[in-house]
Structures are given as C-alpha cells and as structure tokens.
Amino acid sequence: MTQLLIRRELLNEIIDHCKEVYPNEACGILAGRGGIIKKIYRAVNVDDSSVTYRIEPFQVLKNLKQDGLEMIAVYHSHPHSEAYPSLIDVERASDLDSAYVSIYVIVSLMHEEPEVRAFATSDRKVREVELIVS
Ligand SMILES: [Zn+2]
Structure with missing residues (x-):
C-alpha cells in the first residue's frame, strides 16, 4: 500500500483521542472495508507511557469483527517527538506478523x-x- 485515504472527520477523531490522553501515548485502530477507512477504534495503551505504546487487541478485534470491518492500520501518538517511528516502534512492528498489520499512523503533538x-x-x-485527507 502506497497511499492511505482518510476522511477529515475520522482524522480529527484520532487527533482528539491523542490530545485526551496526553501526555501519554494514545493508540488505536483504523478499520474499514476494501481499503477504505470507515471507523476508528480507540484502544488502551497497556504500557501506560508517554514514550511507548502497546495495544491490547482482543476487545478491539472482537468489536471489529462484529462490525464486519477489517484492520487497515494502527495509530499512536508521539506526545514529545516527531511523527516518525521510534526505534522501539520499528522493532515491535518487525516482531509482528507483517500480514497482520503493515501501516502505522503516527500523530505528533510536539508542535x-x-x-x-x-x-x-x-x-x-x-x-x-502518502496520507490523503479528503
Ligand atoms: Zn511511536
């Protein structure tokens, strides 16, 4: 996937979530159908941290299944750093099955x-x- 399309209102939902849990990192899932994002699912950051996140996926995946949607991407926030994957982000992403999730959306709140x-x-x-907001 080289592009990710998202509606402005869904992007705002993500940003609102990130601001609400600041200064901790927020995390959640972008879900949809046919590659189109339909819904945002907030998740709990099990790390309860301002520098890392870990998603507790089971409840989210259950809700997703009930809604008939598939996971498209994972989002999380960087309260104090740039919107670029940290070393830990890259390490943890590589530990996951790449078929499971491959796109990571990062919201930086440092500016x-x-x-x-x-x-x-x-x-x-x-x-x-490429993130395209419509
Ligand atoms: Zn990160």
Missing part, C-alpha cells in the same frame, strides 16, 4: 499544530505512505 504521517515497516525498514 502546536498536530502532525500526522503514515508509514509501512517491514524487516526493520521504514517507508513513508
């Missing part, structure tokens, strides 16, 4: 205006994915 970027990671390599 006054939130910055949102998307990435694909595999084999510890990071590639930017």
